[in-house]
Amino acid sequence: FDISFSALSAGKHVFTEKPLATSASDGRKLVGEAAKRGLLLGSAPDTFLGAAGRRARRLMDEGAIGRAVTGTAFMMGRGMEHWHPNPQFYYQPGGGPVFDMGPYYLTMLVNLLGPVTRVMAMATRGQEERLITADGPYKNTSFRVGTPTNILSLLEFRSGATVTFGASWDVFKHSNHPIELHGTEGSLRLPDPDTFGGTVSLSARGAEWTDFASESELYGARNWPYAAPDRANYRMLGVADLARSLSQKRKPRASGELALHVLEIMEAILASGESRNSVAIAGTVDQPPLLGEDEAASLLA
Secondary structure (H helix, E strand, O other), X not given: OHHHHHHHHOOXXXXXXXXXXXOHHHHHHHHHHHHHHOOOEEEOOOHHHOHHHHHHHHHHHOOOOOOEEEEEEEEEOOOOOOOOOOOHHHHOOOOHHHXXXXXXXXXXXXXXXXXXXXXXXXXXOOOOEEEOOOOOOOOOOEEEOOOOOEEEEEEEEOOOOEEEEEEEOOOOOOOOOOEEEEEOOXXXXXXXXXXXXXXXXXXXXXXXXXXXXXXXXXXXXXXXOOXXXXXXXXXXXXXXXXXXXXXXXXXXXXXXXXXXXXXXXXXXXXXXXXXXXXXXXXXXXXOXXXXXXXHHHHOOO
16 A cells, blocks of 8 residues: 555556555545546456456356356465465465455456445354464464454345355365356356466356357357467556556556455455444446457557
């Protein structure tokens, strides 16, 4: 927050890592400062603009699953202490699986379904202490956990869809797909939203899953992404889009407003987990415009 605010105050456009800030109030200050100065503010993650996210968004916009009714999103693992030499910060306030990995999943969901209006959650800690087993100066030492590490939440979208979002660092192994959405005409399965590519699969009215390829919908190879990895897995797409939005006098797709809405959702999830009550999301945001294949390719130039 301090670095982003200082850059905006100095008259610079900003693109920042996720999350936008560690509190919604700080996020609102950043969005407000950018607006006051006529500057652009963008934030990671931009993975929803990758090949898989673009294909999923296009399918949703075309009504491939009809009206979205429900879905699931799961980010589950065992945490960082087995590979990170100094993992303590991951487990303190401002960290945890929701703030660390939630932006990827929640940004993708908002991109596909629109804004969230209310959340309900339960949050626990699988362990009060963690043992560091990774090589380094803290190997075989323990530290206290200061934030929930296992969260199950229910997200209510303005569209009426409800999605279960689970984030946990207390899971050794699981078989849940990263994201599945179910509607009145079918179901959509997405890959890990922490990546730009992967397989997007559609089941129309209970039929077998069909994997989608390239820009064409049902014709061509059955592999997604298609044989052009530079259009599927690359970083900085959000920065390129922000740079172009300057000349086009529009907001970037990975905007500060989108990142703020995701931050408000994450903060509400943790607040609900603590209070055991539902929490309304104060702000809202429009879905970012669809990034077409030609424009996405041109941003690589």
